[in-house]
Amino acid sequence: MKPPIEISIDVTEAAGLGIPAQTAISVFLPEDGALADPPVVCFAFPGGGYSRHYYSFDMPDGTGGGEAGFHCDRGWIFVACDHLGFGDSTIPEGNALNLDNVAAANHATVGAIVARIESGTLAEGLPSIANATTLGIGQSMGGCFAVVAQGNWSTFDGVGILGYSGIHTIVPTRPGQPAMAWPWISRRSSLDAPKIMNDYTPTAPEPGGEHPFQWSFHYDDEPADIVALDMAAAAGVADPLPVWRSATTPPCGVYMVAPGAVALEAASIRVPVLIAVGERDVVPDPWAEPKAYKSATDIGVYVCPRMGHMHNFAHSRTLFWEKIHNWGEGVAALRAISRGTG
Template sequence: MRRADVTVDVTEACALDCPLSIAATAYLPAPERLRPRQPVVFALPGGGYSRGYYDMHFDGHDGYSQAAHHVERGLIMVAIDHLGAGDSTAEVADTVRIEDIAAADDAAVQEISRRLRDGTLVEGYPAVDVGARIGMGQSMGGGVTVIMAARHRTYDAVAVLGYSGIHTVLPQRSAEDAQYVESFHYTRDDGPDSLSLSASAAAIPEFLYPFHYEDVPADIVEADTAGGYPLRQTAPPFGSKSVPVCVVAMLSPGYISAEAAELSVPVFIGLGERDTAPEPHREPSAYRASTDITLFVCERMAHMHNFASTRKKLWDRLVTWFAAVSDAGVDASSPQAGPAVQR
């Protein structure tokens, strides 16, 4: 697998009064594995995380890189930091709106696609016959992916992981703790100046229970949380110190309902058994215009899917779905590939 960091100027994508850039990492198979109509997956992380979430490495543990898993099966994968997070322009975190983030991410996808086609994305890497462009986002990234696909027609298919098209709710241990949801009734008209990350984090009783299943190794949980959680004072390679404040409103009912209802492309809904959709089997109803909807609920998985012991079941299921919705299949015959599990 070849790994290459790239930067895209997206200043013209949205009306923010400063230069704007998006940081991304491309994960590329060997050139001889490229095919006509090569599928490309664009991956967006959740709030508090960076693009490194898709390529995690821990001492003493193997197999935490979703990017490596997918590239081994013939895909190109590009992970992107949102405006206000990771290595993208951080100083706009308190002013950027979700529509700006979607517009900037779309601009980055378009430019990266152009560079892939032209053979200019990575020195020495050949031009790519880009086929299906598939958007994949976890948590905040899932919501942004839906907005991009509906507003900008960015993708040929979307995988929405850990975000509800109806109402995103972080599960809690008790019904009493779950009453925190009453604090989140924002609309898209509420500007960033009316939102507070610290106050919102304080309103949610617990984050470890919804984010990490009990069988996640303790040292990996520590690696994720040692610098502060959910608001970080220091960030691991897969985390982000800065978080766009608009993410607060994404826990409100119907936050992406208008865009979800407009999507006519294939939709993959991926959830852990303890995740942000209180009624998983209602989720397909949010995507009323799509005639191709897949729902997959993975056992022993909480909200942060790529830390879960069962993460490869989700990844394998995604590989199968990528092949089904792309106009050129992907090679799922790698010896590392396990059986797809659907519930």
């Protein structure tokens, strides 16, 4: 895998925020002559509190380049993207962002990169590539935004929803601990004056105790120092911030934990869908998830063993990546056959 190409994409018009807006992306290319046939471009979107580097950082037992390296070594172009409100992308003030304008900016980002790939202007030495299969994978909140983009604009040829429920996302706590309470906020209401639909009473974690996300986010056999660093970042006390983390997450993420938050968009998706989760995740019943994607005729479900919600930290992560890769290759092969080129 070559060093990444760092690019900023102007999404001012798509986002419609009334301010200049750009998304930050890292493009990872396979070695010369190693491009998959048929070609695949995979766009990857991180979850709340994480940056695009979630897809390229290495665990201590890693072999180089994280998930981006894994897919590039097998011939894919891999594009890791910071949403608006995350990482190095534009961070608007207040509650300017919502699920729709973030997804619109992501759609515009994908279109800009695909245009450069097709014209041969993405990178020196990379020829023009026509009709590449585009995949969108999103972890957690990134999966939510991928559903909204696909439902509204048909952004990708296939979508991988990784650790997000199209029915109801619920963050579990360690057995024996109180369940976490989340407000169910209607997307029709602004966060400046949110309409809370459930009987919501905030729960406060015990002082000095384990972070309430730890049990669901990280499997028990992960390196303790890495887990501690990640949870310190979740608590806002990590200094410096680990490379895989974002200093900001837009408040609009709270919409995604309401039941049916993206039900209409999920039901409208017509391309192949991969539902992939860890053994311990925020999707209460993975085998029920296909019911959310009522228009998709090709749906796969995968539950990866020994894995928490933050998939790329798990010792079993290469199993997860292999499943994503095999699924994506299948999408590309079927698409080539339907176009008469396979």
